[in-house]
Amino acid sequence: MQKTLTARQPFIFHTTVRSHGWWQLVPFHYMETTGLLTYILRLSSGKVVDLHIREAPGGVSVETATLTQSEHDELICLITWMLDLDRDLTAFYAVARREPKLAHVEQKACGRVLRSPTFFEDVVRTILTTNTLWAATKRMTTNLVDQFGESLETDASQKAFPTPDRLAATTEAQLRAETRLGYRAPYILELAQRESSGELNLEAYKTSNLPTLQMRKELMKIKGIGAYAAANLLMLLGRSDFIPLDSWALKMVSHEWYDGQPVTPAQVEAAFEKWAEFKGLAYWFWNWSYTGS
DNA sequence: GGTAGACCTGGACGC
DNA sequence: GCGTCCAGGTCTACC
Numbered sequence: 080m081q082k083t084l085t086a087r088q089p090f091i092f093h094t095t096v097r098s099h100g101w102w103q104l105v106p107f108h109y110m111e112t113t114g115l116l117t118y119i120l121r122l123s124s125g126k127v128v129d130l131h132i133r134e135a136p137g138g139v140s141v142e143t144a145t146l147t148q149s150e151h152d153e154l155i156c157l158i159t160w161m162l163d164l165d166r167d168l169t170a171f172y173a174v175a176r177r178e179p180k181l182a183h184v185e186q187k188a189c190g191r192v193l194r195s196p197t198f199f200e201d202v203v204r205t206i207l208t209t210n211t212l213w214a215a216t217k218r219m220t221t222n223l224v225d226q227f228g229e230s231l232e233t234d235a236s237q238k239a240f241p242t243p244d245r246l247a248a249t250t251e252a253q254l255r256a257e258t259r260l261g262y263r264a265p266y267i268l269e270l271a272q273r274e275s276s277g278e279l280n281l282e283a284y285k286t287s288n289l290p291t292l293q294m295r296k297e298l299m300k301i302k303g304i305g306a307y308a309a310a311n312l313l314m315l316l317g318r319s320d321f322i323p324l325d326s327w328a329l330k331m332v333s334h335e336w337y338d339g340q341p342v343t344p345a346q347v348e349a350a351f352e353k354w355a356e357f358k359g360l361a362y363w364f365w366n367w368s369y370t371g372s
Numbered sequence: 373g374g375t376a377g378a379c380c381t382g383g384a385c386g387c
Numbered sequence: 388g389c390g391t392c393c394a395g396g397t398c399t400a401c402c
């Protein structure tokens with residue numbers, strides 16, 4: 080089947096896909112030259128399908144296998160969520176117009192973020208980004224998908240992101256030794272077991288009306304989620320009141336305003352304080368002067 | 373509430 | 388090839 084979905088304007092597919100690093104992590108795959116984003120999705124019916132998503136006039140086109148009506152409806156909801164198609168960034172663009180370092184955001188349609196279909200997947204991915212290098216995050220994610228993901232019927236090498244149930248059924252030892260998650264193994268296992276048992280309902284966070292501060296506290300109750308990871312997850316939920324403050328943030332702010340001298344987290348916060356509820360977006364899409372490693 | 377040290381992995385480097 | 392050092396956030400114990 081093929082389906083076209085419209086996006087609230089302005090919308091640029093490439094900008095959304097490249098909004099952060101998820102596009103480099105399986106089961107996402109993005110071919111920049113052709114503008115094709117693929118993703119292996121497990122629907123709630125258990126069917127595993129590969130999605131081919133491209134830019135189309137006014138939005139995106141999605142190509143995948145033949146689906147039942149309920150699977151089709153679920154797919155539309157998931158794609159809309161993953162690409163943040165309904166996002167209204169009018170208020171952010173209004174304040175960004177007054178800042179030269181954010182002058183590009185409206186023209187480039189910055190502000191949407193690429194998300195996983197489930198919030199559980201985003202939480203797992205985020206834990207795998209903490210205290211490690213990006214190459215290791217990619218490796219751990221690949222291991223997790225290869226070892227625990229369900230295969231496409233037509234190609235066993237193509238696998239979906241593992242479900243909470245599947246991960247809950249594994250062991251810490253296996254996650255440590257074979258998936259190479261290190262000390263993160265018990266965090267991922269506990270998260271999967273809590274989600275699988277119903278003790279946690281991470282999907283509800285997508286539509287929660289909790290104040291952002293309260294939401295942050297709830298996220299930080301999850302083992303492995305600290306201040307950086309919580310801010311990152313809030314950004315994925317469309318709440319940009321906090322900065323995902325990591326070593327990169329310290330480096331960027333140091334070069335932007337402190338002549339390369341070491342800065343504290345408080346100084347990073349202070350640098351973006353005036354952006355209030357758009358703090359995270361301003362930080363994320365800031366046109367940094369420093370481009371070194 | 374703030375701080376120090378431990379937690380792990382894999383890459384870089386020196387020998 | 389081996390050993391050592393380092394980067395990367397979070398947790399826990401302690402003050």
